[in-house]
Amino acid sequence: MLAPERHELILRSLRRHGRLRVAELAAELGVSAITVRRDLAELDSAGLLRRVHGGAVGTSPAGRSAPGSQLTIGIVVPSSTFYYTDVIRGAEATADRYGARLVLGVSGYDVAVEQERLEKVLGIGVAGLLISTALGDGRADELGPRLDDIDVPVVLMERAFGFPHVRHEYDHVRTDHAYGAMLALRHLVSLGHRRIGVNFNASVTAHWLRQGIAQAAKTLDVDLLISPVVLPARGEDPDTIAQHDAFLAECEAYGARAVLVHSDEHAARLVERAMERGLRIPDDLAVIAYNDETASLAAVPLTAVCPPKLMLGQTACELLLRKLKAGPGRPAAVQHLSLLPDLRIRASCGATMLDRI
Template sequence: MRESAAERHDRLLGLVRERGSARVSELASQLGVSAVTVRRDVEELAGRGLLDRVHGSVSWPQDAASAAGPGGSGSGSGSGSGSGLVLGMLAPSSTYYFSEVIRGAHEAAAGAGARLILRISDYRPQEDQARTEGLLSAGAEGLLIAPGWQHPGDPAAFGDWIASLPVPTVLLERRPTAGSPLDGLDRVCSDHAHGVLLAVRHLVDLGHGAPLLMARADSPTALAVRSGYAEALAVLGLRAPQDVIESVPAELAPDRFDQAVRALREAVHSGVATAALIHNDVDAIQVVQRLAELGVRVPDDLALIAYDDEVAALADTPLTAVAPPKRDVGRHATELLVERLGQSGGAPRRHLMLLPQLRVRDSCGAPLS
């Protein structure tokens, strides 16, 4: 399978993290891509504060030096003495959505005088346990765990071990099956159902009928958006204009992506829908570009809201987007873990749900007359 940009970014970050610094030409050789591709990747990652650039070389940011890469641990953080708590964090990715979750966790750890060490699973849930054991071997006294689950069956297949970890553990952006052993752990999540309701209600308030949903099915967020869409329609007394349009990354499956865009165009041309919600906003930007080539204009012909708000504001027509509180998820989870480590035991576990915001831009247009 062709490597996605997000997967390449994670490999690039891992190389820089291991070495401290590297030249663009060396990274291109190690990654097996062109120097132009690496420069473009570095520009994007540096813009997010994940890398520093200096005269053809890149280095790991000084303020992120406490975050360890997939294969090791980093230096001290916060007080600088390295004598505080050691917190371990397992994340499925260090880019896109989870870069902000990690940033929030890192800031909260530093504020508590703790040291945060990080390992990345690359969305390989079968490797989560081994990577977590590595965090424990590196001295982690408490854990922040975002398993690399992608499919509905992954929690049952790759999650039971989490409930028996020997140190306090907080789940991040993951909602296990109700009543399962994992359901009794502390967790901090975005309330994606609320975010979808905000989007659907905004479009309805503008005079549109029920919007179409175009979404992936390859992550817990994608699945939560899908279930949240059904809940939002029920709350508002609406019926879906047609089945959810299955979305796939354009770079991984261009033919299937184009098929999905054409299905959306047909829905617009036939009058089935005048509005759509698309997860995620990278896909949404590419959808808007392809729709324009097919004669459908946003927002003139189609009002559109994206989900995630990572890059939605950078589209030619800035996209209205649902923004999960990613940074706050990392911060609150870390604060909860530090609090848990300071307790003698017996305190009730907590499930903290944080509400996304709707950031209104140009892609929804004016209210329908």
């Protein structure tokens, strides 16, 4: 069967069903899935249908092909609260500026739920996708095949997957968390601290923080206590108190009078427990938190490393929309963008004279 004949049958089937799936079309036409995808791409370029994940739909006001229609893009994130609140807000503001519509999916850090959300968002017929996966960079091999199956432009947020885990490079925008760790340690060193305790919660961010901490320790020539103690963010039960006490005891034995704690909630509760034990903040223990979501609301306002969350959403969305506006005939170079966090200095560790100027 020649291509023009297949195209006519495809369009006829689309008018009849309203939506097409690659697997079903391949079986109906007796050709390979690759041939069907190529046919759909040609029909998409001609404005006769709109390719979506796994197939195609007709051109509609929600899509990207109809002249004057509103562009629709998807954003799938692990959470809609705390860290990702500002990321979503930034993406939404940029989409609005471009006259585009943003469709949100939230995975709750569950890989199975994430796949469901992806299917639903892609099923709407979005023109492109912003995604911060439930899987961190250290588990990229688990995500690669699923990412490569997405047949609309993708921009990764706070993730940096690449070869050999995926077939080709993806645009990504991420915070340079390693630089954030360096900022924190450099400030503590400027205050005279040479032995520093470090505690990270089990998170995707910790993957990059550990790399930054290791490099910063060498550059600044400081001694670090990387604690295995799991700090709770809240709670008053004896086990919770014991965990805080264990970390404080480690720091005392090591001679560390300054700590870097990820995240704000963990650092805030640690400060409360330290004060209950008679420690003065920051005289006896200087504390820097990482994330700066609720750090300023702690009993002692926490100095904190602040990732550029709002800008991250804005930058990722703008990168995707520019690609979509350029069209498939003008492919842009893949971009890997890193944004630098800054340090918000508050009462929990004090400022140098230079900081006060």
